[in-house]
Amino acid sequence: MLKIRHAILHSFDFETGEKYFSERELDLDEKTTRSYVQRTMHKCLTSADNKHGEFSEGSAFAEELGLYLRGENGFEALSMSIAQWFWEELRRSDDLTNADLLVTDFDEPPSAPGAGAGEQEAAAAFDAEPKRYFALAILPRRQSFLHTVDDVDGHVSNELVRTDATLPTPTQKIDTYAVIDVASMSIDFHDKARTIGGTESFVIPDGLLQCSTQASxxxxxxxxxxxxxxxxxxxxxxxxxxxxxxxxxxxxxxxxxxxxxxxxxxxxxxxxxxxxxxxxxxxxxxxxxxxxxxxxxxxxxxxxxxxxxxxxxxxxxxxxxxxxxxxxxxxxxxxxxxxxxxxxxxxxxxxxxxxxx
Structure with a gap:
């Protein structure tokens, strides 16, 4: 099970032109919240469709991430910087979908040794340190319907209410995310082509991270x-x-x-x-x-x-x-x-x- 160090959620409403940047991290003591973040990040981390990349020389994101990892910048501040970048970039896209941005810092326990591993390999796996990752994911909000129960003059009334604030479940695929191994600075990511300013581009590798793209x-x-x-x-x-x-x-x-x-x-x-x-x-x-x-x-x-x-x-x-x-x-x-x-x-x-x- 992943151990979540930090997680924060920022919200974009492109229809109204409003952004809502959280000034507090998610409450990971809340079991439902912690489980949602763990399962979402696990799906991103283990997807067979992840493309692989390395930061380009001079990547501004790599520099900012380095400051955070050295304790020279806070998690909330870095997450807000990322959120501001996405807000400015995605609002110029032809595909304006209201979404939330989930930013996390988490550990993955060491992998169990493979079948047929010898005693030395098994001992090394047992003594291995957890892998630490920094990750971000765009969670598109979906339209759904809820029921409400009212009591009107002693009579029960069930009604339908539409909500546009539903996030994808942890089992659903999301198309825009990045997971960075902070030890090696290698990147796993997934993205979709967007038309921004009349040009088709990929916001994760070409814009935010400035990284190479290799096959999944x-x-x-x-x-x-x-x-x-x-x-x-x-x-x-x-x-x-x-x-x-x-x-x-x-x-x-x-x-x-x-x-x-x-x-x-x-x-x-x-x-x-x-x-x-x-x-x-x-x-x-x-x-x-x-x-x-x-x-x-x-x-x-x-x-x-x-x-x-x-x-x-x-x-x-x-x-x-x-x-x-x-x-x-x-x-x-x-x-x-x-x-x-x-x-x-x-x-x-x-x-x-x-x-x-």
Missing amino acids: SREAIETVTRIVEDVAEEYGLNTAETVSRAKALVAQRVERDESFEPEEVGREVFEEQPQVRERYEERYEQTAREESIPDEVPVKRGVANRMAKSHRIRTDTGIDITFPSEYSSNPTYIAFRNDDDGHIEIVIRNIAKIENR
């Missing part, structure tokens, strides 16, 4: 599996086996290191086929430049479990099969064979029980 974990994993599939198909290999093999390798690397090297995954998939491996490297090098994929991609273990632990295939006969990615290289459980007529046989072995789903 989801984009990197999907790019690797797409190239593996294309190259395998080009050389007449079984795409189900090769793609699931690539997913299994990603899951293994992330389980151990919480990161993976996309180019190395493809190389290992085709390590026994030098010509195919060279083709993969050629395709990957070109794609990595075009799609800004870093040499090493940070991935949370939970993200890898959702995206790479299993592989789903659908046959042209309408049969869906989902199986653990690691089984692709273990014919004990599943095997793919080509018939003489070019059709594919899928053999599933060692089944003790079948459940209907």
